Amino acid sequence: MIPPFSHLIRLARAGFVLAREGVFALVDPEPLPAAAQIGIKLARLLERPTSASGAARLSTALGKLGPSYVKLGQFLATRPDVVGQAIATDLEKLQDKMPPFPHDQAEAAIERALGRPVHTMFATFGPPLAAASVAQVHRAEIDTPDGRRSVAVKVLRPGIEKDLRADIQAFFFAARLAEKFSAEARRLRLEQVVATLARSVTVEMDLRLEAAAASEMADNIKDDPDFRVPQVEWDLTAHNVLTTEWIDGTPLSDRAALERRGLDLPKLGRTVIQSFLRHAVRDGFFHADMHPGNLFVDEAGRLVAVDFGIMGRLTENERRFLAEILYGFISRNYRRAAEVHFEAGYVPASQSIDEFTQAIRAIGEPIHNRSAEDISMAKLLTLLFEVTALFDMKTRPELLLLQKTMVVVEGVGRMLDPKLDMWTTAEPVVRAWLERHLGPAGRVEGAVEGVGEVGRFLGAMPTLLSRAARLSAQIDVATRDGILLAPETVAGICEAEARRNRGTTVALWVIAVLLLLNLWR
Known part of the structure; x- marks a missing residue:
């Protein structure tokens, strides 16, 4: 558990970068509490002179703050209800591009994940071709019975999970504080917004889940003649490595x-x-x-x-x-x-x-x-x-x-x-x-599903009725003649009555079947 003091340090650093880049100039202080309005005025004293637009200021600040904030910006682009339509539109232009991490670190990460030397898995393994905040992609080749084939290998950045986890916990801390003191923050359900971001990032942090998404979509569109997705190489995929067909x-x-x-x-x-x-x-x-x-x-x-x-x-x-x-x-x-x-x-x-x-x-x-x-x-x-x-x-x-x-x-x-x-x-x-x-086909299908539900209910009816009969018998026995009997005595009497009632259970099953046949007709 990260102490609140660590969250405050992380948030203070983020606040300084945002203030320095002039991001607080985009915030309308009017609906905010008085303390927050004073804070924004003080933060604006730190602004550096710039001719950049608001969108460029925000993108620059988020890029400087690192992968977590780039992801936050991309996520908030989908939530105009939280940041407003203008800022959301600007955030859609946020580029998720970062310098690549060293080639040897990528190879080491692959070997740890897959448990084999890179040269035994790939005939060739090239330099990174694209690098983003969370991962980078290399082109490689594998030997198959049909010859050599190109693949794309996606590798998570070393240490990215720890950094993202710490930043998201700081976001939760900030959201809870905001909801505690601001009715507007409670209306926007900021803590729930951060929870949604956390789920999204969790998926991106496990490349097996991305592989599963590609595989599911491949199944969905297998009969579509004009759309396809790359094939996943499951033997070369792990928590932090994803290998797929290379698309030429x-x-x-x-x-x-x-x-x-x-x-x-x-x-x-x-x-x-x-x-x-x-x-x-x-x-x-x-x-x-x-x-x-x-x-x-x-x-x-x-x-x-x-x-x-x-x-x-x-x-x-x-x-x-x-x-x-x-x-x-x-x-x-x-x-x-x-x-x-x-x-x-x-x-x-x-x-x-x-x-x-x-x-x-x-x-x-x-x-x-x-x-x-x-x-x-x-x-x-x-x-x-x-x-x-x-x-x-x-x-x-x-x-x-x-x-x-x-x-x-x-x-x-x-x-x-x-x-x-x-x-x-x-x-x-x-x-x-x-x-x-x-249409008609859908209504017929819905009717069939409805009959199936009725059938499942009627199938369970004898069991439910039998349980109800046993419970009623237990209550009657336990209070027979107005005297509360011991549990052992109740159990013995109920067992004897259960043997007598088995014929009743068979009769209930017959009734359920007859009802189902009648409904079907």
Whole structure:
């Protein structure tokens, strides 16, 4: 357990760096307590002269503070409800690039993790090609029965787990203090925000979990002709080492190279959007960091995603919510879009559905008066979350991550095709899901599942009734003739009665089967 004094030292250092870079100039002191307002005024005395914008100041400060703060910045970019939309937008541009750590340290880490010398596992092991705050990637080669094959080897930075753990505990300390003294901090549930960050970082700190995410997505998309993920080399993967197939492809960030290959860029843009929506709506499991540097086009023209450290999940209810909301706007069925919010429990039943429908119409109608290239689905979701806040809709972190990813994905699609029609592109995916799950086939499937639940309940009924009969018998025996009997005497009498009641249990099973057959008919 780290003592509070250590947290204070870490936070004081962070505060000094933030003050020095002028980050506190971005904070509105008005809603803060008086003591906090005084603290901000004092911190601003430490600002160094700079012509950098607010975004550049914040990015510079977080970069200087190290990996934990870079991760914090990236995470807060997904929480505009906490930092505000302007700062969240700026934080999306935060670059997670760090100097590489020495080659020999990477080899030593691999050997400790996998228990073998590097030269026995890899035919070649090259220098780092990319380095971020948490890990760096090397290109290597392995010998297989089919010949030599290139792989990508991701290695965690030495000591990164200890540093991240200490910083996150300091974040918890700061969040608890803030919630103790600030009603606004309690409203934003800062401690819960840090807990979400901690879970995200925990996943990134165990590369086996990233490998599992890649493997799960590979299973989900195995029948998709235009999207794939790299194959995981499980024998060369451990807690701090991840080895996957090397992707020889063109990054989506290199538009000139894509054009030189003669690729159909508008079609590629549609593939990016539809793939993301399929993963989110159909599978409920999506890549939440789909920036152009993580997307490639392979030799067969398929889209390939890498880096599965940040993933998003949606439950069945959340997927239905998303699909019906999008389809409601596409079809201009604003009443249905409003009803879905109430059915999902996102908007309290005490609110007026008619007034909420009117608010949704105010968002949707301007969209239908614009040309296709001017319509932003990500902006629509942003406006929707702003409006729903007026109707007491609670913050939904999973939907905010979805919205943040949609902003990035839409940007990639529009980069490839500035005239991309988001609605026409999204409509087939959303309609297919709705027809599959809410159409006749979905209703039949739901009915079958319902019968299965009834069957399981009826199957357990004889046991439940038998237990109830035994308990009733025990109570009757224990208080027979108004005299409380000893436990041993009760047990003996109950055993004799249980033998007599076994025929009753068989009869109860027969009744349950007959009921089930009657329900089935």
